[in-house]
Structures are given as structure tokens and as C-alpha cells.
Amino acid sequence: MARIGVFICHCGENISATVDCPKVSEVAAKFPGVAYSVDYKYMCSDPGQSLVVNAIKEHKLTGIVVSACSPRMHEPTFRRACAEAGLNPYLCEMANIREHCSWVHEKGDRTDQKAIDVVRMMVEKVKRNNALMSIKVPVTKTALVIGGGVAGIQAALDIANAGHKVVMVEREPSIGGHMSQLSETFPTLDCSQCILTPRMVEVAQNPNITLYTYAEVESVEGFVGNFNVKIRKKAKSIDETLCNGCGMCTTKCPQKKIPNEFELGMGNRPAIYVPFPQAVPNVPVIDRLNCTYYKNGKCKICEKFCQPKAIRFDQEDEIIEVAVGAISICTGFDVKKTDFFPEYGYGKHKDIIDGLQFERMASASGPTLGAIRRPSDGAEPKKIVFVACAGSRDPAKGIEYCSKICCMYTAKHAILYKHKVHDGTAYIFYMDIRAAGKNYDEFTRRAIEEDNAQYIRGRVSSIYERDGKLIVIGTDTLMNHETVEIEADMVVLATAGVANQGAEELAQKLHVSYDQHRFFSEAHPKLKPVETNTAGIYLAGACQSPKDIPESVAAASGVAGKISCLFSSSELTREPLIAFVDRIAAPDYSSCTGCFLCQPVCPYNAIEKEDIKDRAGNLIKSLAYINPGLCQGCGTCVAICKSKSIDIDGYTNQQMYSEVDALLNS
Amino acid sequence: MSEFQPKIVAFVCNWCTYAGADLTGTSRIKYSPNVRIVRFPCTGRIDYMLLTKAFASGADGIIVSGCHPNDCHYTSGNFYARRRWIVFKKLCDFMGIDTRRIVFSWVSAAEGSKWADIVNTTNEEIIKLGPYDSYHKLSTQDILE
Known part of the structure; x- marks a missing residue:
């Protein structure tokens, strides 16, 4: 016979101001199977938890319902209290009467009734809870880093220096990413390759890092601590x-x-x-x-x-299989090409280039060996126009967001230009100067004050060619919106930073989510900025959103910290709320008919075929078997199963039906 | 008719809509207390027999809500829920279950106000439709006849 304890929390006044807690407790005491019911001011406080622990021991409770806040908030707290009292932690359920009741409804009988109904429903559920043991899974202490840009390099080196193995996969023939293409970096103007290449060499030489370049991730299977990754090493x-x-x-x-x-x-x-x-x-x-x-x-x-x-x-493409425990996505970004802009000539003017092309031009190792030259005729441009926010912050272009790095690199370009072409003039059309960051604003001031960059606040409506010059038509919003016409020799578009090619495909392989701009989504925008919603898979750098170098590096070190934590013990504990196929005695063995409809719907390939054989080895029956290591507990197989042979702990058919029953038959 | 307070059951997934309804709470957005939320790990877990069970037990309206397409915590559960809903809807039409009483929607963990809107509009809609007595009073005997 069930002996259920009900604990109604006032949450200070958060609940009790709207819900009549003593009344709910009184009514709950009369529910069938309830052996003890009490209300208290703060159930999650130390005395509140002792109350729970003592009640479990004293009243020999077989399950508890804590009627308080959302289970997403305090379920772990009360499960711990159960464990402390010697009750299986999975015999605890929470009735949400704060977020789903007191905070969203007005005081009154209907609100009280709702609280009572919710408690009754959880009492009926908890009566049918099973005592469960958490699942221990081993951890493979090797990390996979996808992408060998500055973020990937940082993550790989930090993880390797913590003593763990790292496998790095890079799509291009060399690591280095976009940073290796840059000339000098803001706001210090130190040479990008000078600071990056030693780190690249470190990656190649670190004995803990295995590097696969000209390679891509082919497929990923498994789960946190135990991923199996296939890497296609292109010939x-x-x-x-x-x-x-x-x-x-x-x-x-x-x-x-x-x-x-x-x-x-x-x-x-x-x-x-x-x-x-x-x-x-x-x-x-x-x-x-x-x-x-x-x-x-x-x-x-x-x-x-x-x-x-x-x-x-x-030579042929080679498929390499590696077992890893954690994955860091560091695939970076791309920039929109000039052909994206009809108003700027669809990329057909040779002298209109994008910011990354200007970086190559300004780089000492670039195609012009660092000299600024018009791509059309090789002449030195005396008037150069930089267009900031080319594509960014423009809903009409489908890119509502700010690409973040363009304000800074445009100021840098103006400075570099002035350092190389002393008698030239740089004009910058901008919407706002966004220079938040250490020494960033000082840097843009330097472009304006020391290097005489002509900042014009306005947009450029069109650019066309006339007599070998580029006519830039814009507006100056700080000068009565007057039309500005500049006869330029060269134009540099600070084009929007966008998600990398193949981002969606990779997201689908890894089962991580991405936003409408195809940037990977973090688990929480503030508190889990480097985690994805899939356990064991992390994000660093500009694959998440446009980021500058210091931010990418910081995120990568964050990921390395997270992965090192994960690798600090040899076993992981997982919640046992997973699906299972029923088993009965011979000669039926299970109600499973072996239709295997469940197999294709499982997102984790957790459902296997299990053959039941007699002693002579003859096949009696084929059954579905759910691998507890792979199952993540979504329950899609439960709903699809025609013979109702699959059930899922924590949300069993019995529990769900009795919840619905309890709700409506009051 | 204004006296009538419908019973609405909401079948929601843990990761998006349940969290979205939590956000409605933290944002203190008010909505009708006629709704009761049943938490599932994923909309893919929702066996639509539960919907008929809910109607049979006295529900006047039902909300099914999960993560937006492509946002499913388990990658694809919501797609199966949607497919099953398309089929189930046809079955409902065949059986004579009023599909206006079932609301299928996506509410993400960031859409607290959308959740309140959905509950309120469903509530008003069901009040207009009135109690679902024709289903509640249906007994096994009626079906056999």
C-alpha cells in the first residue's frame, strides 16, 4: 500500500499570496494513498529539507510529491533529500504550483482548485513511479575538435595540455583558418601570422594531438563520453x-x-x-x-x-574511425562575397573588393606583397571608400544581426591604408561605430584623429563606374541628409559575416541545433554559452555568431575547461529515465511482435534486434532491444509501438494515463 | 454560458513548451487557470490515445505543444508528433471527434507570452463551443449500439 507524502511550499509569498496552501495541504491529506501532508514556508531551505527527510523516515513514506516550483528548478534538490532519507530518489515528483499556477493566475477558488488538481495528478503519478538506479557510463578521454582555426587551435592545445588526447579535423589542407589570412589584428596591429603560426606548429608537434587535414566529419554516433566518429580523409x-x-x-x-x-x-x-x-x-x-x-x-x-x-x-579517400568522449565545434564563419550586392554592381567591378580580400592585399605575404593596388590596373588608389555594414543589420538582405567585427577591422583598414598610401584619403560610410572592447574605442579614435579617416554617417545607395573611377553615392545623415558623391579609385565592402558552408549538414550529423542564420545554438545564451543542447558537444568561435579573435579564444578555452571537467572522472552518471521493451516468461518472452517500427523513429539508433534462441540455437523470436547506453529518453518509440511493448521510465503509460484520469475525475 | 469554465488539458514537451510555460510564470504573464499541464519528455512520446482518454474523462479542450520544427531536443520527435497529428486528425474526423477542440502548436522555451496567448485563445474558443457533453456522455453501450 502506497504511503505518499505531500509537501506544499509557500515559497515565501510567491505561492501563498495566490494559492491557499494550508487548504491544499488539507485536501491533499485526504487523497487515497496519502499518508502525510504538510505546508511550509520554504521547502527548499535547510529546515524545509530536513522536514522532508524526517517525514520520509517517520511516516515510512514510499514516495513524495513536493508541490512548489518547476521541477526544472528544484527536482535535483528534493531527489537528494529522498536519497538522504534512504528513499529511492526517483520516487519523488514535483507539482508545479508556482510557475504554472501562482505566478500566472489571480487569487481565487479556481486557482486553488488548479493547485489541488495538480497535486492530485502528481500523487497518482508518483504511486506508479519505479525505483531506479542511475546509469554509469564510461568516458573515453579523447576530444574531437572540428575545425583548425584559432578557436580550434586554442581548444586543442588547452585540452592536450591538460593531459588528454585530441583529434583535430580540418577541411582545408592546412590549419590556421581565417586568422592566417589576416594582415594585422586590431587593436594592437600585431601581425596575425606572427602570433598564429607558432600556435599552429605547436598543434602539429604536440604528442597528444592527432591532426587530420583535408578531412571532414563523415558521421557521428553515440552519446556523451562515448561518441564514435567517422572521419573522411580526402585523398x-x-x-x-x-x-x-x-x-x-x-x-x-x-x-x-x-x-x-x-x-x-x-x-x-x-x-x-x-x-x-x-x-x-x-x-x-x-x-x-x-x-x-x-x-x-x-x-x-x-x-x-x-x-x-x-x-x-x-590514393583513395580514407575513412578513419575514432572513439571520443567529447566534441568541440570550431568551424568558424565565412564572409558574404561582393556578388551578393546588386546595388554595388553584383561583384562585376574589379575594384570593389570585400574586407577579407583587403586583408590579403595588406598582408606582407599576400598577392601584392603588402602594397595596396587596384585589382583592375595595379595603380595605387588615392581615394578609397570603405562601406561598413554591407549586408549586416539589413533585414531586407535577410541579415538582421550585427556582424560585430566590421567596425573594428574597417578602422584598422583605414589605418593600414594610410600607413601604406601616405597621400591617400580613406572615406568610411558607417551606420554606428560599435567599438566596445578593451582599447577598441581608442583604436577607432586613432583612425579618425591620427590617420585622418573620413567617417561619414550614412549608407551607400549605389556604386557605378565612370571613366575608370567608381562613383559612390551615399548620404550624410549628420549633414542634413545631403547626398555625398565620391569619385573613388577603390571600394572595400565590410561584408556581413555569415555561417560557414555546410553548417546545417554538420549540425544534423551532430544532432545540435542552429538558428535561422545557420549559426549553431548554445544551450543557454547567458549561463551555458559554450555548451550545445546535446551533452558532450561544445561550441567555440564564430560558428556560433560573429566573434573577434579574443572572444573566440576565450570561448575555446572555456570549452577546453568544460571538456577537462568531463574527463576528470572515468565514469559519467546519467539519468535512468529511458525506454525499455517489456519481458515476460517463456514461451512468449515479450509482447514485442518484432515489427521494428520503433527502429527508424529512434533518433539515436538505440534500438537493436535481439534474437531469442533455444538451446540448440534455433531462432524462436526476434525482439526489439533498447540499448540503455544510447537511449536518451525521448519516448518516440513508446508512442509508435503498436503492441504497447515499449515503455519509458519516468513517463510510463500507467503514469501518464493515471495523471490524465486524476486530473479530470475529481 | 459565461458560467462555463472548460477543462483544458495541455500535453507539452519538457524542453520547449514546459520551459516556455515556466517563462510565462517568471514573466508573471497572466492566463486562464482552466488549463492543466501534463509534462512529457518530448511530443514524440505523446500517444494520441491519451487525447481520446482525456476527452472521455471529461476534458473539453486539448493543447498539444512542443519545440518548433528543427529545434527538438531529441532532433526529430516533434516531426513524428506532427505526422501522427495529421493522421490522428483524419481519424478524429472519421470518428466524429470535434478537432476544433484540439490545438496543436509550437511554443519554444523563449516564448512565454505565446504560451499565455495560446491558453487564452483556446479557452475562449472552447467556451464558445461549450462543454463537450456529446463525448463525455458517450458510454461503451452507445458505441456498441
Whole structure:
């Protein structure tokens, strides 16, 4: 016979101001099976919890209902109290009479009735709760870092330095990401590659880090602590163990006119190439789409000149399987290209470039070796216009958000331009200068005051070509909205930062959510900024939203901290609220008919086929079996099961039906 | 008719709508006390037999709500709930269950005010429709006849 305890909390006045708590307690005492009922001012306080503990012991309770706030708030608290009193913690239920009752309804009989109904419903539920044991799962102490930009590098190094193994996967032939493309970084103007490349080398040399470049995540299965990841290592057509990075192949390749992706099309590269001189690893790849041998079946010049004989034309993609315990997504962002803007000529004017192209141009290792030159004729631009918020903060373009980094890098571009073209003038069209950050505002002031950047507050409506010049038509909102016309030699659009290509696909592989702009979603915008909603999968850097370098690095170290915590013990404890298939005695074994409708609906591939055999090994019956390690407890299989053979602890059919029954048959 | 206070049962998922209703509470947005919330791990768990059970036990209206498409905590449970709802709706039409009394919606954990709106509009709608006596009074005997 059930002996249920009901504990009504006043929550100070939060509940008692609207709900008549003593009355609810009085009524609850008369519910069938209720052995004890009490109301108290603060049930979650120490004396409140002692009250619960003592009542469980004294009245030999077999289950409790705490009628207070949302279970999302204090369920763990009262489960602990149960455990302390020697009662199984899963024999505790919470009736939510604060968020769902006292805070949203007016004082009155109907509100009291609702509180009573909610308590009755939970009493009926808890009578049918099963005593459960939490599940222990082992943790594989290896982390997977997806993306080798600055965030990925930071996360990988921090995790590796904490003593754990790291597997890093990078899509491009080299790690480094967007940061390796930048010229100098705001607000200190230190050279981007000078600070990044030593970190890249550290990744390659760290014995705890296994690096796979030119590779992508193929599939992910499993759950926190126990992910199985398949990595597709694309064929580089090079034996990496033999290649010594001499670079002979790249100089001898007859294909020389392939637009260089790293230089954003402003330079050329051969078909066998390393993206940039400081690439890590310093191993070339053959671009099979453009290689003469793969196109025409003849050439193999690189093979002829390769002294270590490392070229492998017959190499195939390799699938590598790794077991990891945690995953960090550091896939970064992309920028909108100039062809996105009809008002700025759909990218057909050569002298209109985007911010990242300007970075390459200003970089000492870039296509112009650091000189600012018009892409059309190579002349030095004397008048240059920077357009901030190109695409960003523009609902008409589908990008409502602020791309965050453009105000700062545009100020930096104006400074760099002035340092390289002393007699030139830089105009900046802007909406607002958003320079929040340490030494950021000082930096933009410096652009205006020391380097004479001409800031014009207004938007640019159109840009067109006239006599080899670009006519920029804008408005100056601080000068009576007068139309401003500038005859510019070159225009740089600070185009919006957007989610990386393939973000959705990756999100679906990892079962993490993303927002309408395809940026990955964090579990909580304030309190869980680096976690995703999937346990064991974390986010760092600009794949979450546009971020600058210090923010990306901070988030990456945050992720490393989280993953190190996860790896600090060899076992994880999981809630046992998972689905199971019923079992009965022979000759039926289970009511499961083996239709396996449940298998395709399971998002976690947790449902397996189990064969029941007799002693001679003859198959008697095939049943569904739910792997408790994989099941996350969504219950979709429970609802789909035609023979009602599957049930889920914590939300069993008995519990749910009796809840509904209790609610309505008062 | 204004005396009539309907009984509305809400079947919601733990991660979005339950949390959204919590937010309604923390934001102190008022709504009708005629609703009773039943928590499920996911809308994919909701067996639609529970809906007929609720009507049979005396509910006048039902709300089913979970995460928005693509936001499901379990990736796809809400899609199965939606598919099942499409089929169930046809079954309801066939059986003569008034589908105006079932509201299917998505309320995310950030949409506290939307939850209040849905409860209030459903409440008004059900008050207009009146008590669901034709179903409540249905006995097994009636069905057999």
C-alpha cells in the first residue's frame, strides 16, 4: 500500500499570496494513498529539507510529491533529500504550483482548485513511479575538435595540455583558418601570422594531438563520453609520411593559373599546392579537378621531380574511425562575397573588393606583397571608400544581426591604408561605430584623429563606374541628409559575416541545433554559452555568431575547461529515465511482435534486434532491444509501438494515463 | 454560458513548451487557470490515445505543444508528433471527434507570452463551443449500439 507524502511550499509569498496552501495541504491529506501532508514556508531551505527527510523516515513514506516550483528548478534538490532519507530518489515528483499556477493566475477558488488538481495528478503519478538506479557510463578521454582555426587551435592545445588526447579535423589542407589570412589584428596591429603560426606548429608537434587535414566529419554516433566518429580523409594524392615539404612539385607543376582560394581569387596557384607558405602540415595536395593528369591522363611531372617519391595518383579517400568522449565545434564563419550586392554592381567591378580580400592585399605575404593596388590596373588608389555594414543589420538582405567585427577591422583598414598610401584619403560610410572592447574605442579614435579617416554617417545607395573611377553615392545623415558623391579609385565592402558552408549538414550529423542564420545554438545564451543542447558537444568561435579573435579564444578555452571537467572522472552518471521493451516468461518472452517500427523513429539508433534462441540455437523470436547506453529518453518509440511493448521510465503509460484520469475525475 | 469554465488539458514537451510555460510564470504573464499541464519528455512520446482518454474523462479542450520544427531536443520527435497529428486528425474526423477542440502548436522555451496567448485563445474558443457533453456522455453501450 502506497504511503505518499505531500509537501506544499509557500515559497515565501510567491505561492501563498495566490494559492491557499494550508487548504491544499488539507485536501491533499485526504487523497487515497496519502499518508502525510504538510505546508511550509520554504521547502527548499535547510529546515524545509530536513522536514522532508524526517517525514520520509517517520511516516515510512514510499514516495513524495513536493508541490512548489518547476521541477526544472528544484527536482535535483528534493531527489537528494529522498536519497538522504534512504528513499529511492526517483520516487519523488514535483507539482508545479508556482510557475504554472501562482505566478500566472489571480487569487481565487479556481486557482486553488488548479493547485489541488495538480497535486492530485502528481500523487497518482508518483504511486506508479519505479525505483531506479542511475546509469554509469564510461568516458573515453579523447576530444574531437572540428575545425583548425584559432578557436580550434586554442581548444586543442588547452585540452592536450591538460593531459588528454585530441583529434583535430580540418577541411582545408592546412590549419590556421581565417586568422592566417589576416594582415594585422586590431587593436594592437600585431601581425596575425606572427602570433598564429607558432600556435599552429605547436598543434602539429604536440604528442597528444592527432591532426587530420583535408578531412571532414563523415558521421557521428553515440552519446556523451562515448561518441564514435567517422572521419573522411580526402585523398591528398601524397604519401604524407614520405613528403619532406621541399616544394619542388609545386614549382614544376605546369598548371599555374588556378585562382588561389587562400588569396580569395586575387592570386594563382598550381594544381599541386600548399595553401600558403607557413601551412601546417607543410604537405601539398593535388587539386584533382584542375590537375592535368586527372583531366587528360597525361602529365605526372610532379611525380618525376619528387625526390622522396611521395606522389600517389591512385590514393583513395580514407575513412578513419575514432572513439571520443567529447566534441568541440570550431568551424568558424565565412564572409558574404561582393556578388551578393546588386546595388554595388553584383561583384562585376574589379575594384570593389570585400574586407577579407583587403586583408590579403595588406598582408606582407599576400598577392601584392603588402602594397595596396587596384585589382583592375595595379595603380595605387588615392581615394578609397570603405562601406561598413554591407549586408549586416539589413533585414531586407535577410541579415538582421550585427556582424560585430566590421567596425573594428574597417578602422584598422583605414589605418593600414594610410600607413601604406601616405597621400591617400580613406572615406568610411558607417551606420554606428560599435567599438566596445578593451582599447577598441581608442583604436577607432586613432583612425579618425591620427590617420585622418573620413567617417561619414550614412549608407551607400549605389556604386557605378565612370571613366575608370567608381562613383559612390551615399548620404550624410549628420549633414542634413545631403547626398555625398565620391569619385573613388577603390571600394572595400565590410561584408556581413555569415555561417560557414555546410553548417546545417554538420549540425544534423551532430544532432545540435542552429538558428535561422545557420549559426549553431548554445544551450543557454547567458549561463551555458559554450555548451550545445546535446551533452558532450561544445561550441567555440564564430560558428556560433560573429566573434573577434579574443572572444573566440576565450570561448575555446572555456570549452577546453568544460571538456577537462568531463574527463576528470572515468565514469559519467546519467539519468535512468529511458525506454525499455517489456519481458515476460517463456514461451512468449515479450509482447514485442518484432515489427521494428520503433527502429527508424529512434533518433539515436538505440534500438537493436535481439534474437531469442533455444538451446540448440534455433531462432524462436526476434525482439526489439533498447540499448540503455544510447537511449536518451525521448519516448518516440513508446508512442509508435503498436503492441504497447515499449515503455519509458519516468513517463510510463500507467503514469501518464493515471495523471490524465486524476486530473479530470475529481 | 459565461458560467462555463472548460477543462483544458495541455500535453507539452519538457524542453520547449514546459520551459516556455515556466517563462510565462517568471514573466508573471497572466492566463486562464482552466488549463492543466501534463509534462512529457518530448511530443514524440505523446500517444494520441491519451487525447481520446482525456476527452472521455471529461476534458473539453486539448493543447498539444512542443519545440518548433528543427529545434527538438531529441532532433526529430516533434516531426513524428506532427505526422501522427495529421493522421490522428483524419481519424478524429472519421470518428466524429470535434478537432476544433484540439490545438496543436509550437511554443519554444523563449516564448512565454505565446504560451499565455495560446491558453487564452483556446479557452475562449472552447467556451464558445461549450462543454463537450456529446463525448463525455458517450458510454461503451452507445458505441456498441
